[in-house]
Amino acid sequence: MGRLLDHVEHHVARRTEAALGSASGGPTLEQWRVLELLADGAGHPMTEIAGYAMVPAPTLTKIVDRLVDAALVYRRVDDADRRRVLVFLSEHGRDLRRRLTSEVAQVEQEIAAELGADDAAHLLDLLSRLAQRLG
Template structure:
């Protein structure tokens, strides 16, 4: 996966953030941390780096000004769309290597790990 993202591309943690934000909606930090599977302080550093690279931006939530939402910038969307096919290919190659049933089982197990409270 790292090879698909390239030497100057986002890290895996950053990629998970970009993937969530690619839906075009703004997301609160708590939701992003859960999706990226990182603790809140780590996510803050990840988002700070993405902001520095102009891939994302923060904006106060219009319905709750105490909350901050993170959005994918136009530059971030272009980068995401350029890298997504290579990342998808890696996933497809892994699925081919494992076979359909084992690949589905792996996804199920990883989702269970992600959802576990520990």
């Protein structure tokens, strides 16, 4: 089962990266995941972002540094806990995410179409349940 899930994830990731334009200077899949999380407008701590983006903390630091350099996100000290730094989506990052969201959605629709509506819905349900049970 693990190999099959890895195989599917690999192909979905490659299609998504192509839609993002990762090879030609667009965001990487991991950067996209960060932008997606931050799109809620709330600041998020690095530990939460690392979990969402599914990368180790040192890797996330490099990802966020690149996003800061590209003016897509910014860091700010948490007013409630001055020891903590929160990351926010910048206006430029919001614009980029808005432009790319339809491209990513198109990839997801194409993959769902390959399965058919009923099978795609069933797969999403099964994967959601599995993700919840695994933690």
